[in-house]
Amino acid sequence: MPRRRAAFRQDELSHGCSAGRGLGAGEGRVEVLRGRRRRRESIWKFPFLFWKRLSLDLLRLKLSKEALTNHQVTSYSSADSTFPAKVDHSHHKGTSHMAYNSTTVPSHHHPTTSASHSHGEGMHNMMMHMTFYFGFKNVELLFSGLVINTAGEMAGAFVAVFLLAMFYEGLKIARESLLRKSQVSIRYNSMPVPGPNGTILMETHKTVGQQMLSFPHLLQTVLHIIQVVISYFLMLIFMTYNGYLCIAVAAGAGTGYFLFSWKKAVVVDITEHCH
Amino acid sequence: MHFIFSNEVVLLFDFWSVHSPAGMALSVLVVLFLAVLYESIKVGKAKLLYWAVVSMSIPASQLTEETDQDSSGSDSPPVSTTRLRWLFCHFGQSVIHVLQVVIGYFMMLAVMSYNTWIFFGVILGSAVGYYLAYPLLSMV
Numbered sequence: 001m002p003r004r005r006a007a008f009r010q011d012e013l014s015h016g017c018s019a020g021r022g023l024g025a026g027e028g029r030v031e032v033l034r035g036r037r038r039r040r041e042s043i044w045k046f047p048f049l050f051w052k053r054l055s056l057d058l059l060r061l062k063l064s065k066e067a068l069t070n071h072q073v074t075s076y077s078s079a080d081s082t083f084p085a086k087v088d089h090s091h092h093k094g095t096s097h098m099a100y101n102s103t104t105v106p107s108h109h110h111p112t113t114s115a116s117h118s119h120g121e122g123m124h125n126m127m128m129h130m131t132f133y134f135g136f137k138n139v140e141l142l143f144s145g146l147v148i149n150t151a152g153e154m155a156g157a158f159v160a161v162f163l164l165a166m167f168y169e170g171l172k173i174a175r176e177s178l179l180r181k182s183q184v185s186i187r188y189n190s191m192p193v194p195g196p197n198g199t200i201l202m203e204t205h206k207t208v209g210q211q212m213l214s215f216p217h218l219l220q221t222v223l224h225i226i227q228v229v230i231s232y233f234l235m236l237i238f239m240t241y242n243g244y245l246c247i248a249v250a251a252g253a254g255t256g257y258f259l260f261s262w263k264k265a266v267v268v269d270i271t272e273h274c275h
Numbered sequence: 276m277h278f279i280f281s282n283e284v285v286l287l288f289d290f291w292s293v294h295s296p297a298g299m300a301l302s303v304l305v306v307l308f309l310a311v312l313y314e315s316i317k318v319g320k321a322k323l324l325y326w327a328v329v330s331m332s333i334p335a336s337q338l339t340e341e342t343d344q345d346s347s348g349s350d351s352p353p354v355s356t357t358r359l360r361w362l363f364c365h366f367g368q369s370v371i372h373v374l375q376v377v378i379g380y381f382m383m384l385a386v387m388s389y390n391t392w393i394f395f396g397v398i399l400g401s402a403v404g405y406y407l408a409y410p411l412l413s414m415v
Contacts, residue, residue: 130388131289238380239387246380254373261372262365 134243142236158248161237165252166259168230173260175223182216276389284390287381303396306385310400311407313378318408320371327364331357
């Protein structure tokens with residue numbers, strides 16, 4: 001049952017069809033995963049301890065801020081000498097190392113570059129909007145030279161963001177179709193599944209693979225990088241909290257999905273659905 | 276910028292400002308519900324596409340049986356109605372996609388408020404939504 005669910009999860013989200021993809025050595029993979037899971041459980045102990053210590057120290061910091069600051073801070077900074085060792089030990093496992101360094105800024109006993117960098121970042125972010133607003137005066141868009149000051153510039157930015165979101169959706173669909181076209185070494189694996197009326201159907205799954213240094217895979221990698229960068233740009237544009245630009249992102253995504261996924265859905269209908 | 280435990284936050288809109296623990300609890304519940312909705316929309320879109328493809332392919336198989344027996348003159352009316360149905364279905368899918376994009380961005384902005392309670396609400400909502408919605412994907 002879990003194998004079938006995995007096949008469905010990979011495909012339903014992209015093709016909406018129950019034809020499986022990537023289930024070649026089904027049994028072998030389950031065995032390997034079982035062995036791997038046992039080893040994985042012991043590794044999770046360390047990040048859990050790290051997060052527990054982090055949350056306890058954040059709580060302690062909050063309490064110390066409410067009381068008289070100087071007295072509490074010196075007692076906290078004396079305990080600091082043990083803490084960096086713990087942080088450095090699990091540095092490659094913890095993800096918010098920078099966040100933790102910035103919480104030690106009030107104690108002023110950590111003259112690290114990361115602390116001063118986050119302090120500088122905090123000063124800049126105070127000028128950011130934190131709620132949605134509609135306006136076109138002095139809107140900074142992604143880069144320092146791009147500042148919107150008039151309605152005409154806002155209209156141009158609206159169109160540009162709309163086209164960017166549409167291009168992002170198109171790029172996603174294009175990557176999928178390119179991947180499907182460039183499949184090599186297709187392996188077939190049949191397994192019996194219960195069909196309607198108590199009959200047994202033979203469902204055929206294909207595994208597909210790609211060579212690592214082949215041109216299709218390199219092209220996929222380049223397109224993936226472009227997709228990641230554009231998705232971060234769209235996220236940053238949405239983060240300006242400007243109502244017009246957010247509407248442009250949402251409308252562009254919807255229009256792009258409508259235009260580009262239309263063809264993909266028709267292709268799925270004819271070629272991949274098992275009749 | 277760092278995560279803080281606080282009972283005060285302004286979330287997404289000007290009118291959504293929280294000052295008390297009760298308000299914070301309510302906000303966390305709303306954000307949790309939003310995350311559950313996001314996960315279920317993802318599953319719902321896939322299910323809708325699957326259901327549409329299945330319902331479209333049944334008339335298509337009947338159509339192939341008819342064209343085997345009749346001449347090719349009776350081809351155009353069934354194809355146009357199928358196309359129209361597919362257009363409506365795809366338009367509905369696009370609307371759901373826009374809703375998914377907007378809710379995804381709202382959740383990102385909620386996490387960006389750097390309030391730890393809200394962050395826990397988003398994570399918990401994603402977990403609960405995934406837990407409830409993904410088994411429905413394999414059910415036919």
